[in-house]
Every structure is written in C-alpha cells, then in structure tokens.
Amino acid sequence: MEKQPRLLASQLFLKNSVFEVLLNGVLLTWKEIPANKKVISGSIHHPLKVGTSHSVSVSEILAVRELHVDGGTKDDGRWQKMSQKLTEAYPYAFTVSYVERARQHRWRCSDVTFHCSEWALCQQWVQTIREQLTALTSRPKHLLVYINPYGGKQQGKCIYEQKVAPLFACASISTDVIVTEHANHARDHLKTEAELKKYDGVVCVGGDGMFSEIVHGLVSRTQRDNGVDQNSPEEKLVPCTLRIGIIPAGSTDCICYATVGINDPVTSALHVIVGDSQPMDVCSVHHNNTFLRYSVSLLGYGFYGDVLADSERKRWMGPARYDFSGFKKFLTHHHYEGAVSFLPATDTLGTPRDKTRCRAGCFICQHDGQLYSGDSQEESKTAPDVSDREYEVGWGVVRGKFLAINAASMSCACPRSPKGLSPAAHLADGTTDLILVRKCSRFNFLRHLLRHTSKDDQFDMTFVEVHRVRRFRFTPRHCQNDSELDLRENGKQLFSQICRDHPACSSAYSSWNCDGEILPHAAIEVGVHCQLIKLFARGIEEQPLFEDLANPPCAL
Numbered sequence: 367m368e369k370q371p372r373l374l375a376s377q378l379f380l381k382n383s384v385f386e387v388l389l390n391g392v393l394l395t396w397k398e399i400p401a402n403k404k405v406i407s408g409s410i411h412h413p414l415k416v417g418t419s420h421s422v423s424v425s426e427i428l429a430v431r432e433l434h435v436d437g438g439t440k441d442d443g444r445w446q447k448m449s450q451k452l453t454e455a456y457p458y459a460f461t462v463s464y465v466e467r468a469r470q471h472r473w474r475c476s477d478v479t480f481h482c483s484e485w486a487l488c489q490q491w492v493q494t495i496r497e498q499l500t501a502l503t504s505r506p507k508h509l510l511v512y513i514n515p516y517g518g519k520q521q522g523k524c525i526y527e528q529k530v531a532p533l534f535a536c537a538s539i540s541t542d543v544i545v546t547e548h549a550n551h552a553r554d555h556l557k558t559e560a561e562l563k564k565y566d567g568v569v570c571v572g573g574d575g576m577f578s579e580i581v582h583g584l585v586s587r588t589q590r591d592n593g594v595d596q597n598s599p600e601e602k603l604v605p606c607t608l609r610i611g612i613i614p615a616g617s618t619d620c621i622c623y624a625t626v627g628i629n630d631p632v633t634s635a636l637h638v639i640v641g642d643s644q645p646m647d648v649c650s651v652h653h654n655n656t657f658l659r660y661s662v663s664l665l666g667y668g669f670y671g672d673v674l675a676d677s678e679r680k681r682w683m684g685p686a687r688y689d690f691s692g693f694k695k696f697l698t699h700h701h702y703e704g705a706v707s708f709l710p711a712t713d714t715l716g717t718p719r720d721k722t723r724c725r726a727g728c729f730i731c732q733h734d735g736q737l738y739s740g741d742s743q744e745e746s747k748t749a750p751d752v753s754d755r756e757y758e759v760g761w762g763v764v765r766g767k768f769l770a771i772n773a774a775s776m777s778c779a780c781p782r783s784p785k786g787l788s789p790a791a792h793l794a795d796g797t798t799d800l801i802l803v804r805k806c807s808r809f810n811f812l813r814h815l816l817r818h819t820s821k822d823d824q825f826d827m828t829f830v831e832v833h834r835v836r837r838f839r840f841t842p843r844h845c846q847n848d849s850e851l852d853l854r855e856n857g858k859q860l861f862s863q864i865c866r867d868h869p870a871c872s873s874a875y876s877s878w879n880c881d882g883e884i885l886p887h888a889a890i891e892v893g894v895h896c897q898l899i900k901l902f903a904r905g906i907e908e909q910p911l912f913e914d915l916a917n918p919p920c921a922l
C-alpha cells in the first residue's frame with residue numbers, strides 16, 4: 367500500500383508574528399493568525415495584519431535545516447534581530463529553502479525560518495519535510511559537471527563556483543566536476559570513460575556548443591552500448607536515460623533560454639535541483655550515409671552559416687562577435703542556389719504559423735506531436751520516427767536561390783530574439799521547422815530579421831516559406847549533377863574558385879551552422895529523432911498577463 371504523507375499543522379513563530387503552518391505532502395502553507403485567535407502560550411502581543419498567506423509546493427522545497435542553539439545565540443543572522451524575550455519563548459528553529467518565482471521566468475532561492483517553543487516539535491517538522499523531500503524520486507543526488515572555462519565571457523568557472531555549487535550543496539547534491547582542457551574533452555570523456563551508472567545526470571556549464579558536446583557524448587555512448595549504427599540515416603536511435611542540465615555561460619545560450627525562459631545560472635541550477643524533466647528532439651545530420659553531427663537548436667545554411675564561419679575568427683570578441691559578423695554578413699547579402707526536399711509532418715498537431723506556443727506541460731509534446739484518436743495509450747507509442755519507411759511518401763521539393771535555409775527543431779529563442787527563429791516550434795514533437803528565405807532585397811531581409819525581435823510574424827513575407835517536417839535534404843546547385851566535392855578536403859577557397867570559374871554557378875557557397883559548429887559538407891540529409899534526450903527543465907512556464915504586456919509590439 368502506498369504510504370500516505372504525514373500531515374503536520376502547528377502554530378509557529380515567524381518574523382514577529384504567529385503563523386498557522388501546514389504541511390500536507392503537496393504544499394507547505396503558512397498563514398498569519400489574527401492576534402485574538404492565538405493559542406500559543408507566552409505574553410507576546412503584536413498588532414497583526416490578518417491573512418498574509420504563503421504557500422510553496424513541496425516539490426519546490428530545496429532543503430530544510432535546523433538552526434542550532436549555541437550558548438543562547440543562533441547561527442543565523444535573523445536570530446540576532448529577535449528580542450531576548452522572543453528567543454526565550456521560541457528557542458528552536460528550522461529554515462526551509464524554496465524556489466521563489468521572480469519576473470521573466472527567473473527563479474530564486476528563498477528562505478523562511480520558523481521558530482518553535484519545543485525541541486520535539488522542531489524535530490518533527492524537520493524530519494517530516496525531509497521525508498517528503500526524500501520521496502521525490504526524480505531529484506538528482508549525484509551529478510557529473512563539465513565546465514567550459516572559455517565559453518561566452520569566460521566566466522563559466524566563476525559562475526559555477528559562486529552561484530551553482532552552493533545551491534547544489536544546500537540541496538545535498540554531490541558532484542564530480544571536470545573543467546575541460548580542450549574542445550571535445552567533455553564529449554570524449556562521456557563517450558568512452560565516464561562511469562555513467564554513478565550519476566543521475568550530467569550538467570554542462572557553457573553555451574550551446576558545450577551542450578552540443580554533451581549531447582554528442584551521451585547519444586553516441588547510448589547508441590554504442592545498444593549496438594545501434596549512427597551512420598545509417600534510417601536507424602531508430604535509442605533515447606538517453608541521463609538528463610542534462612545547462613548552466614548558461616555561453617554566447618547565445620539558446621537551448622537554455624528556450625527551455626527555461628531565461629539564461630540565468632541560478633534559475634537553471636534550481637531546475638536541476640527540483641529534478642525537472644523536459645524531453646527534446648534531436649536531429650541527426652548525414653552526408654552520403656555517413657553520420658556528421660546531431661543538432662538540437664539551429665541548422666542554418668546561408669546567413670547563419672556565414673555569420674558563424676566569420677565569427678569563429680573573432681572569438682576574442684566574446685558574444686559580441688555574432689553582432690559584428692551578423693552586421694557584416696547582412697551587408698554582404700550573399701544568396702545560395704540549391705534544392706531542398708522535405709517530408710512534411712502532415713500527421714502532426716500544430717503548424718509553424720500557430721499563435722500558440724510550446725510551454726511547460728505542452729499538450730502537443732506530451733503526445734509526441736501526433737494527431738491520433740486518443741483512445742489508446744498504445745497508439746501514441748507507434749508514433750512515426752525517422753526510420754518508418756511508410757512515411758517516405760509525399761516529399762516536397764523547393765528549388766531556387768536562398769539567403770538562408772534554417773531548420774529549427776525548437777523555437778531557438780534567445781536574448782537576441784526572445785521569440786526565436788520559429789516561435790511556434792515544439793521542443794519534443796518529433797519535427798523541425800524548415801524556414802526558407804528566398805533571395806530578396808537587403809531592405810526586405812532586414813525587415814525579416816527585425817521581425818525576430820518584435821511581435822510581427824517573420825514568416826508573413828512573400829519571400830519566406832516555412833514547413834514543419836520530419837526529414838529534409840539539401841543539395842547545393844553544383845551537386846545536383848555532379849558528385850559533391852568534399853569541403854573538408856578541398857577547402858572552401860577552392861570551392862569559391864570553382865564557383866567563380868563555373869558558368870552554371872550564380873552564387874558562392876555557404877556552410878551549415880549546426881548548433882554553432884561548421885559542418886564539413888553542404889549536401890546533407892537530416893532526420894528528427896523525437897524526444898531522444900531529456901533536460902533538467904520543464905519548458906517555459908506561462909507568464910502572468912501583466913508581464914506579457916511589458917513587451918509592446920513593434921512593427922516595421
């Protein structure tokens with residue numbers, strides 16, 4: 367039989383007032399008691415504001431600790447503020463640390479200290495809260511942490527030590543911390559060495575590139591352990607069991623921002639502590655039946671590929687390199703010719719033009735994005751994946767000259783664009799939004815880009831089209847007849863030369879930006895793997911209405 371959580375109700379002292387405190391297994395509530403209703407012994411009289419009430423979900427309590435009496439003084443500053451009389455009447459106390467919501471999806475750790483007149487009562491409260499916290503099985507106890515000391519503004523180590531480690535310690539989470547010494551250190555450690563059984567999750571401190579390393583390490587390891595061949599584009603991949611936490615310390619931090627609603631290290635650490643879980647789609651990228659990379663956020667050819675390639679040479683500028691290269695590449699205004707073929711997700715709930723957004727507890731993601739009758743749980747288990755051949759019918763093809771070809775398997779919201787590249791994309795529906803920006807004037811492209819930062823629809827432009835897809839392929843124009851040259855072997859400069867010399871080529875070549883890494887091939891095949899990984903996040907929580915109104919629309 368399931369053990370019922372113990373109920374506790376007491377009158378406890380807090381901030382010069384007496385409160386009715388209640389713990390019922392789901393909520394901890396404390397409510398001020400009017401002075402005339404107080405039953406606690408003692409001669410304390412306070413003019414009370416009646417009815418101040420607070421409540422905290424037990425699932426959002428981080429820790430409880432007793433405050434120890436030591437020669438009449440306590441180890442917490444607040445004790446000093448209490449009068450001698452009060453200290454005598456309520457000599458025992460315990461502090462509950464819990465999640466408090468601030469503006470714009472920011473979470474903070476807040477403390478409340480309750481004072482008791484009896485030691486046994488104080489013990490009972492501490493033990494009961496601890497029991498209820500122990501019963502929360504989704505919380506991690508032991509984590510493997512990787513810190514990229516060179517991500518973003520090179521603050522990763524300091525952010526972890528000052529803001530995150532104390533919270534993990536407060537929540538009794540033990541950690542093994544590795545500060546990376548070179549690129550792909552974390553990926554290779556996860557792939558081959560890490561004793562994953564010891565851990566309840568992996569945390570990365572860094573940006574999207576660092577997160578991508580963790581994803582590659584964990585996904586590759588999981589496939590190898592299960593005998594799955596990553597090189598086959600049709601292969602159904604095995605989902606990873608360990609959750610990943612992101613402590614944002616990078617340049618774009620889009621994966622953190624789009625799954626939590628803010629890029630704030632404390633907020634992310636608190637989502638890890640409470641044991642949140644958010645499944646996420648992962649795209650696998652192949653070239654000629656050879657696995658290239660996984661992508662979780664943006665796969666971008668043309669504008670975003672060029673921005674990334676240019677910005678890599680300016681890493682010393684930190685996050686500002688993207689603004690510099692973005693401006694430069696906007697002025698360059700290159701377009702690229704090729705063919706995009708794609709398998710539309712016709713059987714899915716939702717479209718890229720929806721006004722609704724993927725938010726915490728998203729209905730569409732809970733059903734793997736599947737449009738099904740809903741009368742059988744089993745039906746959702748047969749959701750099509752990239753490996754299901756029967757879905758290979760009905761491909762569409764678009765040929766032409768493009769300024770940008772972007773695939774966003776999530777919104778890609780980030781501080782630069784709070785609604786993202788594809789505002790209605792879903793984190794875990796098994797699809798990616800393929801955005802094709804055809805050649806247009808600089809002015810129109812600017813209008814399109816600026817709409818990423820306003821409430822206006824960036825897809826509502828004649829030169830932009832967007833498709834929700836399960837798979838797609840891109841073939842640059844020069845590959846449509848000949849076999850593609852290997853960009854890595856022959857170098858991009860050679861390509862530009864061939865392109866200039868070749869009468870059929872009207873434009874230069876770009877490269878793919880895959881979550882901040884340049885791909886070595888332009889001709890790629892991409893498939894979405896529904897919910898392949900899980901994050902310590904819950905999706906963006908709905909905001910109170912008054913906060914939403916704080917962002918007025920801007921039209922261009």
Ligand SMILES: CCCCCCCCCCCCC/C=C/[C@@H](O)[C@H](COP(=O)(O)O)NC(=O)CCCCC
Binds near residue numbers: 576780883
């Ligand atoms: C004139 C106003 C223009 C405003 C346009 C804003 C559009 C921004 C959309 C950004 C989407 C970002 C998608 C995420 C990409 C990251 O994976 C990648 C690597 O991140 P990190 O490892 O943290 O460095 N970031 C980028 O490719 C940067 C793109 C920025 C382009 C301006």
Ligand SMILES: Nc1ncnc2c1ncn2[C@@H]1O[C@H](COP(=O)(O)OP(=O)(O)O)[C@@H](O)[C@H]1O
Binds near residue numbers: 515518572
């Ligand atoms: N110790 C290290 N030295 C150099 N590069 C590293 C190190 N650790 C990780 N990297 C690489 O740095 C790149 C950028 O990291 P990231 O944390 O995403 O920062 P940013 O958001 O600024 O790009 C990643 O591709 C990652 O592989």
Ligand SMILES: [Ca+2]
Binds near residue numbers: 792794
């Ligand atoms: Ca998706």
